[in-house]
Amino acid sequence: MTSETFSKWKSLVSQIWYEKEKICLLCSRKSIETICPECQEIYFQPQMRRCISCGKLIANQGTQCKDCLSGIGPKGLMKVVTLGYYENAWRELICNVKFKSQPYLLLGISDCLTELAMKNLPPPDAVVPVPIHPHKLAERGFNQAEIIASILSNHLGIPIKNYILRTKNTLPQTSLGRKERIENLHGAFEIKEKVMKDEIIWLADDVTTTGATLEECAQILKTNGVKEVYGVCLGAGKEE
Amino acid sequence: MLFYTLINKSGQIRFSPIPLVDMLWEDSTIIGGKLPLEVLHRSLNAIRLTKPSNNTTTSMQEFQSDLIRQLKTVLQKNGDVRTENIVLDKPLFNMETREKYKGIFYNDDLYSAFLSGVNGRQLAEGELPYLMKHLQCDEDTIKILMHKAVLIDQYEWLPAIRRSKGNWSCQRCGNMDCQEWISVYGYAATCQECRSIGPLNSLQVIFRSPKSGHRSLFNRVEANIFHKFNFEFSHAQQKAALELLALCEKDEVQRILVWAVCGAGKTEISFPLIYKYLSEGKSVLFAAPRQDVVHDVQPRLQRNFPQIKVRIFSGAVTPEWEDSLLTVATTHQLLRFYKTFSLILFDEMDAYPYPGNKVLEFGLNQALQEGGRLIYLTATPPDSLLREVKRGESEIIRLSLRHHGFPVPIPEWAKANFPDKSASLQEILKKKDSITWRKILEELAEEGPLLVFVPRIGMVPIWTETLRGVFHEKQVEGSWSSDPYRLEKVKSFLNGNCQVFVSTSILERGITVNRVQVAVLFADDEQYDTRALIQMAGRTGRTQAHPWGRTVFLAAKQTKAIKKALAWIQEQNTIGERESFS
Ligand SMILES: [Zn+2]
Ligand SMILES: [Zn+2]
Ligand SMILES: [Zn+2]
Numbered sequence: 001m002t003s004e005t006f007s008k009w010k011s012l013v014s015q016i017w018y019e020k021e022k023i024c025l026l027c028s029r030k031s032i033e034t035i036c037p038e039c040q041e042i043y044f045q046p047q048m049r050r051c052i053s054c055g056k057l058i059a060n061q062g063t064q065c066k067d068c069l070s071g072i073g074p075k076g077l078m079k080v081v082t083l084g085y086y087e088n089a090w091r092e093l094i095c096n097v098k099f100k101s102q103p104y105l106l107l108g109i110s111d112c113l114t115e116l117a118m119k120n121l122p123p124p125d126a127v128v129p130v131p132i133h134p135h136k137l138a139e140r141g142f143n144q145a146e147i148i149a150s151i152l153s154n155h156l157g158i159p160i161k162n163y164i165l166r167t168k169n170t171l172p173q174t175s176l177g178r179k180e181r182i183e184n185l186h187g188a189f190e191i192k193e194k195v196m197k198d199e200i201i202w203l204a205d206d207v208t209t210t211g212a213t214l215e216e217c218a219q220i221l222k223t224n225g226v227k228e229v230y231g232v233c234l235g236a237g238k239e240e
Numbered sequence: 241m242l243f244y245t246l247i248n249k250s251g252q253i254r255f256s257p258i259p260l261v262d263m264l265w266e267d268s269t270i271i272g273g274k275l276p277l278e279v280l281h282r283s284l285n286a287i288r289l290t291k292p293s294n295n296t297t298t299s300m301q302e303f304q305s306d307l308i309r310q311l312k313t314v315l316q317k318n319g320d321v322r323t324e325n326i327v328l329d330k331p332l333f334n335m336e337t338r339e340k341y342k343g344i345f346y347n348d349d350l351y352s353a354f355l356s357g358v359n360g361r362q363l364a365e366g367e368l369p370y371l372m373k374h375l376q377c378d379e380d381t382i383k384i385l386m387h388k389a390v391l392i393d394q395y396e397w398l399p400a401i402r403r404s405k406g407n408w409s410c411q412r413c414g415n416m417d418c419q420e421w422i423s424v425y426g427y428a429a430t431c432q433e434c435r436s437i438g439p440l441n442s443l444q445v446i447f448r449s450p451k452s453g454h455r456s457l458f459n460r461v462e463a464n465i466f467h468k469f470n471f472e473f474s475h476a477q478q479k480a481a482l483e484l485l486a487l488c489e490k491d492e493v494q495r496i497l498v499w500a501v502c503g504a505g506k507t508e509i510s511f512p513l514i515y516k517y518l519s520e521g522k523s524v525l526f527a528a529p530r531q532d533v534v535h536d537v538q539p540r541l542q543r544n545f546p547q548i549k550v551r552i553f554s555g556a557v558t559p560e561w562e563d564s565l566l567t568v569a570t571t572h573q574l575l576r577f578y579k580t581f582s583l584i585l586f587d588e589m590d591a592y593p594y595p596g597n598k599v600l601e602f603g604l605n606q607a608l609q610e611g612g613r614l615i616y617l618t619a620t621p622p623d624s625l626l627r628e629v630k631r632g633e634s635e636i637i638r639l640s641l642r643h644h645g646f647p648v649p650i651p652e653w654a655k656a657n658f659p660d661k662s663a664s665l666q667e668i669l670k671k672k673d674s675i676t677w678r679k680i681l682e683e684l685a686e687e688g689p690l691l692v693f694v695p696r697i698g699m700v701p702i703w704t705e706t707l708r709g710v711f712h713e714k715q716v717e718g719s720w721s722s723d724p725y726r727l728e729k730v731k732s733f734l735n736g737n738c739q740v741f742v743s744t745s746i747l748e749r750g751i752t753v754n755r756v757q758v759a760v761l762f763a764d765d766e767q768y769d770t771r772a773l774i775q776m777a778g779r780t781g782r783t784q785a786h787p788w789g790r791t792v793f794l795a796a797k798q799t800k801a802i803k804k805a806l807a808w809i810q811e812q813n814t815i816g817e818r819e820s821f822s
Contacts, residue, residue, distance in 0.1 A: 100435075100439075101430055101432075101435055101439030101440075101441070102419070102430065102432075103421040103423075103428075103430055103441070104419035104420060104421040104429075104430060106421060107420070107421055107422065110422075129424075134379070135369060138365060138366065138368060138369055139366055139369065140366075140439065141365065141366060141430075141439050141440065141441045141443065141444050142423065142428075142441060142443060146423065146424045147421060147422065147423060149424070150422045150423055150424050151422055153424075154422050160424055162424075
């Protein structure tokens with residue numbers, strides 16, 4: 001084969017074997033990964049630290065945000081990891097999952113999510129999704145936190161345990177201030193089944209802002225015998 | 241909604257969202273905990289069971305443990321469900337719940353209110369909170385009522401989306417291309433095609449009945465049914481209405497095309513037939529692709545059938561729960577019904593978004609009872625339907641005279657050279673060619689309100705401006721389908737405050753303006769097919785007071801579509817003339 005025919009053949013081959021082109025979930029541009037490097041940079045902001053107690057993106061060099069340093073943040077979690085800053089396209093994606101019935105969008109981020117949890121957290125005995133109220137479940141048809149838990153479970157072989165039950169249909173947390181959020185959640189959760197003693201648990205939810213929901217769940221798990229609770233979320237707030 | 245698995249004394253397996261009801265109903269045992277119905281159905285299909293050899297306790301127990309063992313294996317093998325994830329929280333069956341459930345189960349008034357709400361409906365799980373609100377009951381109660389209907393009234397639960405051989409198909413809309421994701425119960429899928437009437441996924445169920453049991457609300461048909469209505473039938477309408485009634489006497493006639501000219505009053509000719517169906521206690525649906533048609537027809541039907549409530553389903557109103565024999569709905573909403581209607585009158589089947597939309601077509605056919613009748617009402621039938629008529633699969637009735645007895649004014653074609661479609665205002669008016677079309681538009685505007693059609697939304701603002709330059713004395717407005725001020729502007733044209741109206745095809749159907757004149761600019765544009773041209777021409781001469789009016793197709797050349805439109809109207813008028821003397 002001459003070099004000319006070879007290069008022709010090569011270009012022909014590359015035309016025949018067109019791989020399925022992926023499109024970035026956030027900016028719709030062509031990309032090898034489901035979220036392109038530019039969008040990862042913009043929305044995941046890997047250079048920013050996360051507050052160890054509530055998962056918020058922080059600019060300072062410490063391990064905690066100002067709220068947590070001053071003692072008003074959650075105290076029940078060993079560590080909270082969050083994928084990205086809950087704004088713009090990232091926020092839109094999470095909202096499309098929840099409100100436009102597009103849970104399948106989460107499949108695209110399963111690798112980023114698994115990697116995040118695996119790299120930053122100790123192996124757990126189980127992953128527990130933050131439950132939603134049955135009314136919301138009926139309306140939406142699924143619990144987004146369960147899908148996040150399912151992705152982790154599926155990729156890492158960790159069992160899912162539905163330890164917690166939501167008994168109160170609370171107002172959306174995002175509509176409230178910090179103090180109201182805590183009151184809003186008071187008594188919203190109950191333990192559903194017998195918790196195994198001394199387990200390490202990953203608690204999965206879609207978004208955390210003040211960490212109040214994670215805190216409420218973590219406290220319930222811990223009073224029922226869980227040893228350590230870690231949080232895994234897709235989106236978090238940012239400290240300005 | 242999640243389901244338990246139960247088994248009864250004779251080895252029958254049943255899935256139930258509220259197993260205590262099954263246990264009240266017959267001697268049965270819960271053998272499995274909560275799973276989505278889709279997973280249960282698929283697992284049960286994948287196993288092989290040997291029926292118990294006899295009714296002895298040992299043989300039944302063997303059967304039961306074999307079943308459980310096999311189901312467990314299948315679930316684990318499929319990797320669908322990790323068994324450790326599944327909690328068998330066996331529901332408590334204490335005296336108190338037993339009495340409470342019994343009370344609900346045997347409450348006949350509540351049950352008939354429930355049946356009336358779900359009659360003929362295809363319910364998705366997401367609609368249950370609304371039904372609960374309507375019946376003022378809690379979740380347990382609604383589950384008891386629904387499951388009672390499954391046990392005694394031939395209703396069924398089915399997985400909303402089913403998987404077979406790796407493909408997911410939506411049971412509500414027939415879509416075979418659902419999006420997959422991972423749930424706690426293994427792979428799951430969501431349907432995006434029918435989302436406009438509420439989200440749906442494979443963890444959920446649909447509830448419906450293949451038989452619908454409408455009660456008769458009417459007495460027998462009276463001798464002269466034409467005197468029942470609050471309008472006068474024209475001679476031609478009466479003739480067509482009788483023809484329609486006669487065709488419907490024949491059981492073998494299941495599809496009929498009513499081909500009426502624009503402004504013939506085609507809706508009304510179906511009224512005697514509707515009356516006949518209602519008097520026999522049969523359910524009737526009036527469907528149309530567009531929302532405004534539906535909202536226009538509902539009050540007209542209500543005025544003429546005051547004995548019953550004409551219920552309406554459209555994206556603009558929340559679904560009603562009161563049962564009725566007469567329903568008006570947009571085609572999107574038909575997915576809420578299952579084998580419900582004996583008669584469907586389908587208006588303007590050639591209007592967007594129906595043509596070529598598989599989901600809407602599926603919904604229409606699914607809403608029709610087996611052996612039900614489908615009647616198409618249109619001024620511009622698509623070729624596919626005309627071919628059906630030719631093959632003898634569908635009957636045809638032609639209504640070629642307008643309600644006032646005059647024919648549709650034949651449109652004219654005028655040679656006009658327009659500048660480029662993207663031309664600016666200055667360019668349009670500067671051009672020498674503008675003299676021809678300006679003269680024609682001015683002539684038309686002398687005669688009455690002028691409706692000017694342009695082929696693209698983007699051309700509306702430019703041409704509105706242009707015509708403001710031409711008609712200094714007149715109020716000129718322009719609008720298109722997604723214009724937020726559309727309704728107001730249309731109103732001002734209808735009440736005469738605006739005299740020249742530039743539009744895309746939104747006003748092409750259904751409106752009646754006294755003395756209106758029509759100009760179609762760029763009539764040779766590929767946007768305009770024969771049917772669109774006929775519809776636009778059909779705006780003129782609709783009123784009794786002014787049965788005349790001019791339509792001018794302005795274009796550089798006569799296209800096939802223009803020629804065909806002229807021929808169609810000509811032909812209709814010839815038939816009409818013959819009819820008026822018969
Ligand atoms: Zn991107
Ligand atoms: Zn913090
Ligand atoms: Zn569907």
